[in-house]
Amino acid sequence: xxxxxxxxxxxxxxxxxxxxxxxxxxxxxxxxxxxxxxxxxxxxxxxxxxxxxxxxxxxxxxxxxxxxxxxxxxxxxxxxxxxxxxxxxxxxxxxxxxxxxxxxxxxxxxxxxxxxxxxxxxxxxxxxxx
Numbered sequence: 001x002x003x004x005x006x007x008x009x010x011x012x013x014x015x016x017x018x019x020x021x022x023x024x025x026x027x028x029x030x031x032x033x034x035x036x037x038x039x040x041x042x043x044x045x046x047x048x049x050x051x052x053x054x055x056x057x058x059x060x061x062x063x064x065x066x067x068x069x070x071x072x073x074x075x076x077x078x079x080x081x082x083x084x085x086x087x088x089x090x091x092x093x094x095x096x097x098x099x100x101x102x103x104x105x106x107x108x109x110x111x112x113x114x115x116x117x118x119x120x121x122x123x124x125x126x127x128x129x130x
Contacts, residue, residue: 038092040118041066045095053107065092069088096123105123
């Protein structure tokens with residue numbers, strides 16, 4: 001039984017590694033942006049949680065979104081093509097928009113590891129750094 005569990009874990013890790021390699025090879029554009037969106041959101045959640053300039057309410061919202069993304073339980077199962085990660089994206093987008101109303105934009109853009117234009121598009125360009 002343990003052998004099958006180890007085989008399952010190895011297959012899962014190998015499939016994740018394959019997806020990472022394939023995502024890095026995507027040409028610039030919408031697909032590459034979508035592939036980078038959720039990992040960037042997890043990184044920004046971790047960075048904002050540690051930043052003293054971020055109020056507790058915003059930290060709680062962003063932390064909840066990060067836990068939602070990392071949780072294996074989903075409203076929409078991940079194996080469904082296209083709509084599988086939709087609940088994750090919606091929860092993260094709502095949490096970031098909520099945090100953006102309480103956190104200075106400069107702090108958000110400092111914490112964002114991906115292309116700034118993705119965050120600008122999510123939050124709107126009002127007050128975005130130039």
